[in-house]
Amino acid sequence: MSKLARQITPDEVAAYNNAGVVLLRGVLDLKAINSVRRCIDEAVGTLGQSPSGYDITAITRAAEQEDMRALEAESDGQHDVAGIIDYAKSTGKPFLFDEPAEGGKGSYFIDTGVAARLKEFRRFSLAGAAPEIAGALLGSEQVNFFGDQIFVKEPGTRERTAFHQDATYFEIEGNQCCVLWIPVDPVTLENGAMMYVRGSHKDGKWYQPNVFFSQAPLPGAEGDELPDIEGHLDDYDIVHFDVEPGDVIVHDYRTVHGTGGNMSRYQVRRVASVRYCGDDIRFKTRPWAPKQLHHKQRLPDGSRLCAPDFPVVWRREAEPIAA
Numbered sequence: 001m002s003k004l005a006r007q008i009t010p011d012e013v014a015a016y017n018n019a020g021v022v023l024l025r026g027v028l029d030l031k032a033i034n035s036v037r038r039c040i041d042e043a044v045g046t047l048g049q050s051p052s053g054y055d056i057t058a059i060t061r062a063a064e065q066e067d068m069r070a071l072e073a074e075s076d077g078q079h080d081v082a083g084i085i086d087y088a089k090s091t092g093k094p095f096l097f098d099e100p101a102e103g104g105k106g107s108y109f110i111d112t113g114v115a116a117r118l119k120e121f122r123r124f125s126l127a128g129a130a131p132e133i134a135g136a137l138l139g140s141e142q143v144n145f146f147g148d149q150i151f152v153k154e155p156g157t158r159e160r161t162a163f164h165q166d167a168t169y170f171e172i173e174g175n176q177c178c179v180l181w182i183p184v185d186p187v188t189l190e191n192g193a194m195m196y197v198r199g200s201h202k203d204g205k206w207y208q209p210n211v212f213f214s215q216a217p218l219p220g221a222e223g224d225e226l227p228d229i230e231g232h233l234d235d236y237d238i239v240h241f242d243v244e245p246g247d248v249i250v251h252d253y254r255t256v257h258g259t260g261g262n263m264s265r266y267q268v269r270r271v272a273s274v275r276y277c278g279d280d281i282r283f284k285t286r287p288w289a290p291k292q293l294h295h296k297q298r299l300p301d302g303s304r305l306c307a308p309d310f311p312v313v314w315r316r317e318a319e320p321i322a323a
């Protein structure tokens with residue numbers, strides 16, 4: 001039985017394929033929304049226990065104050081934070097900040113691998129409505145869960161999320177990978193709606209991943225250099241959507257996207273981002289990619305995602321054989 005609040009239409013599948021991004025209005029029911037919201041709140045409340053949990057605002061402030069002790073203290077988990085900050089500064093590329101009222105008191109929190117540490121989020125990601133959404137859009141015979149993150153921008157968060165392409169943060173290649181961006185709050189441009197460069201999934205580029213709060217690439221990252229999209233927004237075919245809880249935006253993992261800070265005085269922006277792969281995805285080593293500390297094994301390059309880290313979460317039902 002379907003867990004979706006409504007079925008996905010052929011027009012939505014076509015929009016996903018053509019634009020590399022589609023807004024699915026009202027596909028999650030209240031139970032799913034409340035469950036994801038509970039999980040995000042629990043992940044943020046226990047961020048200090050996650051080796052992949054970061055308060056990005058604390059990091060950018062420590063970087064501005066050259067507080068090396070604070071940066072070193074953040075450097076024994078998923079990222080070598082001190083090394084990244086050092087390298088980002090050496091590129092001369094500025095940190096990307098908006099200017100919220102009252103000096104920007106909000107914080108930007110990120111955690112990775114929440115499904116591995118919170119049972120309720122694992123249930124949502126592996127057995128809830130989300131795999132069905134991926135199955136409807138990917139055109140694949142089966143779907144593997146790949147991973148997840150949460151992104152929270154409190155009111156008054158100054159950090160933007162630099163435009164980037166998810167693909168090269170992940171150690172995979174192929175075409176069939178989608179990212180579900182699941183807001184549990186109303187989101188507009190004011191509090192950090194995602195902006196997507198329409199059609200960018202088809203431009204054949206594999207862009208260097210960046211450090212997220214600056215266009216500076218991750219140390220050692222190879223690939224095409226992403227242009228300065230923040231500085232030339234009008235030159236790009238950018239789309240964004242005002243969304244409500246229950247809506248899900250799905251983008252192709254090659255689609256370039258980024259957000260502003262949270263300029264609102266009162267409205268937090270809590271989002272889960274869940275990733276799924278289809279049949280043509282293969283493992284590919286990218287030494288600069290962020291460590292996925294919750295993954296238990298590495299696969300050889302070129303192999304399918306046949307491993308417990310990437311459970312099969314959806315299979316296409318066989319068409320009934322005509323008599």
Ligand SMILES: O=C(O)CCC(=O)C(=O)O
Nearest residue numbers: 151161166181259271273
């Ligand atoms: O919501 C954000 O600030 C970033 C999210 C993102 O880049 C993603 O889900 O791929």
